[in-house]
Amino acid sequence: MGLHLKLFVLACTSLLSFSTILAQQSLDRITVKGNSFVNQKGDTIVFRGMSSSDPDKLKNDGLWTKQYFEEIKDWGANLVRFPVHPKRVRDRGLQEYLKLLDDGIKWAGELGIYVVIDWHSIGNLYTGIYLLDIYDTTQKETFNFWRTIAQRYGKNTTVAFYEIFNEPTTDQNRFGALDWDSWKAFNKQAITIIRANGGEGIPLVAGFNWAYDLTPLKFSPLDIEGIGYVSHPYPQKRAKPWEEKWTRDWGFAKNNYPIILTEMGFCGPEDPGAHVPVISDESYGTAITQYCDQRQISYVVWVFDMDWAPNMYTDKKFTPSRQGKFFKQKFNSYQ
Amino acid sequence: MGLHLKLFVLACTSLLSFSTILAQQSLDRITVKGNSFVNQKGDTIVFRGMSSSDPDKLKNDGLWTKQYFEEIKDWGANLVRFPVHPKRVRDRGLQEYLKLLDDGIKWAGELGIYVVIDWHSIGNLYTGIYLLDIYDTTQKETFNFWRTIAQRYGKNTTVAFYEIFNEPTTDQNRFGALDWDSWKAFNKQAITIIRANGGEGIPLVAGFNWAYDLTPLKFSPLDIEGIGYVSHPYPQKRAKPWEEKWTRDWGFAKNNYPIILTEMGFCGPEDPGAHVPVISDESYGTAITQYCDQRQISYVVWVFDMDWAPNMYTDKKFTPSRQGKFFKQKFNSYQ
Amino acid sequence: MGLHLKLFVLACTSLLSFSTILAQQSLDRITVKGNSFVNQKGDTIVFRGMSSSDPDKLKNDGLWTKQYFEEIKDWGANLVRFPVHPKRVRDRGLQEYLKLLDDGIKWAGELGIYVVIDWHSIGNLYTGIYLLDIYDTTQKETFNFWRTIAQRYGKNTTVAFYEIFNEPTTDQNRFGALDWDSWKAFNKQAITIIRANGGEGIPLVAGFNWAYDLTPLKFSPLDIEGIGYVSHPYPQKRAKPWEEKWTRDWGFAKNNYPIILTEMGFCGPEDPGAHVPVISDESYGTAITQYCDQRQISYVVWVFDMDWAPNMYTDKKFTPSRQGKFFKQKFNSYQ
């Protein structure tokens, strides 16, 4: 003890200033009630929105502006997801990166749009093998990230969701084996850290197979209340007809838990960046949105960017892409 | 094999030179006998001393000199603790840092003062969340540190104690959960490494809750002989009257094991750096020293520095602070 | 998804180019059949060869040339082992280091010599204590290394063996304790990664005690088919007479599994770099090669270098050293 006291007091002062700023937010705190997300009155809220690209990327593009969020609002979304790539945080520096999040959360909140903060790694946290360097992280870095997020935004009602780890995958064991008990233990530790540091939002736990498969919930859910589960049911994860397979693989879980598809979307085979598993057509858009609407499952379209695929717009005027047209119309139909 | 042989022989030669130097030390080897620390004749030795600030900090202040240790001697201490902050070691470089320890151990030994080497981290070694960057480390770094210390000072009788990890804490789960079995496994591994590398001093194992709580010893002590246990019973850890709570929380353990309070101390609310849990008055000094004296519990006051809090002196002339006056008198009363 | 697609396609293209190049190789794929290594016809192949020094070291010496491999061929070897030191990979950079392996594998393959890629660490992967900095690594780095090797050379039949970790040792607990179940779990994960990434060569698992002791196989072999086990029975690991001890410690395992001594060798006490456990004379050479020949155990002599010890040649003309003379004659006697 001793040395650190002055620093500690400084840190607390900083937290207080944030709290003051954040207290200006006026969105309802979203919580879990049964198998639903609800507002403070207890009304079920179904979220439909889109994932931004990495805020660091949008900042570099000159698009990390309030106008970007006004466009999201105009498209009819009530949720935006920020995919925070571990390497982008390291490269920009945590403190600088947090300023981007501060801005995005403020702009979203002012427009009545909720936010998912998503730790956007892909791979196996136990072997330390990731799809690409941009996804490289460690359990230690991940736990410290969530501590920081919970301290900084834990009371901010705009930040409705904490998506603990984007896509756990062994890539058919190419990233090494991973068992469900280990995955649960990691998520439980992350949720413990989030909550102990004041994070009042809803932790989201991803399924296996690149966040597709929630079947282990049939026998081994987390023993934690107040969380949601995630699937990313891109069109080529299963062959048509989809509905029965979706129900078997992840849709069944909506009987007991709130479910949110934090990624989904499609593009045609000729579209830029088209790749497995996202190639399809509007029949996918129709099927997945009907499936979700019938069951009050929330969903988030990947990705509100012009370069990353499948994109939702094609130029800096936000001209909708093929899936952009579909989802812009769909989002607006809810209003 | 092959490549490394020459290096290995070099390393052994270096060790021999150290042994030669260190053989000039003449303090008794301290060991554990029953629930006590004893000298070579088997007499119980109760330690009363103080923690220095980080040797790196004192070096930068121009105070890492034999005069500093003469002052400690003059105050009546028979033990000094060196809190080695992981980041200070990395920043100065291990080899340069070890030279500081070499000097401090030599000066202490020449004055008949024993030394505790303390790996001064605060946090959760399993999640990798620490109170501040200066405490950041890993299990790997910690194990390698103790290997180095045991190789370099293992036969040096001045270095009586190895305090494996200063303050394990989950900070009420803010640093993530940690169970006693994991904490035991970590300490057992560190002790295995220390002893296999020739460390003949006494390993010290800290309790939970910032090294306060030793209650798990009631059902699950380490299955290792010859070690001591640590509590840091700062005044505000419990409300007055303290004695019954101290007995329940850590004092009971003295029935079976040697106990050393490697940190304790107080300052008034108006003193520089005053903070929870150290704010109190002389009634704390009286209570804790009586408690220890009646039970032959060793203790170490935090901190023999003018800047860190609660300080023991207030200027480079070593003018005693409020707690400095109390403990200087107390130390001298034992002689 | 999204961002990484272009990179992913690029990576796949690179892999295809490698496959094309490597398809020119014409050596048989070596596999495990019962307790033997066999070629595609099912004939038992016993390997006798030598370990190079680190390719990075030979490159710096100007010896990483086809001539080096022609010399190996001339000495009568059918196998060469590349000891890849983790620090050498980091210092040169992985991509540059792989170019060295590309060259060595090509030259070996053109001459009909098989290759062992050996991750040349010495120490305890669980505590993170290693003999020297050059051996320092992590489980994460090790897993990622094998992923890379399997992707790049998995279909290349010249690369017959993947030696997962050179010498696990606790150095009598100086590197911390390590239990066989943990060692098995680590190797199983590495083998899972190698095979899932297309590695069709044979994984080799080392015994404890610096890759000497295979006695745990008596009660707890890995539950994986198609692997080999490794011992490094240097002369001073046991006192003469050796044979009974070798059978008890590792030779017994040949009843059930293919065994390869990926390191062995000797030098006289007066030879450069002589050190425990390699000091002996030709009686060791005779004993170990007879022992192996009688049981069809493969072996690899350490080390085909002029500087590292025990060396096999003494100058850039490849003049045989004392053990060099012995093994050059022995290798040629098989032909």
Ligand SMILES: [Mg+2]
């Ligand atoms: Mg998976």
Ligand SMILES: [Mg+2]
């Ligand atoms: Mg070796």
Ligand SMILES: [Mg+2]
């Ligand atoms: Mg604690």
Ligand SMILES: [Mg+2]
């Ligand atoms: Mg994705």
Ligand SMILES: [Mg+2]
């Ligand atoms: Mg061993």
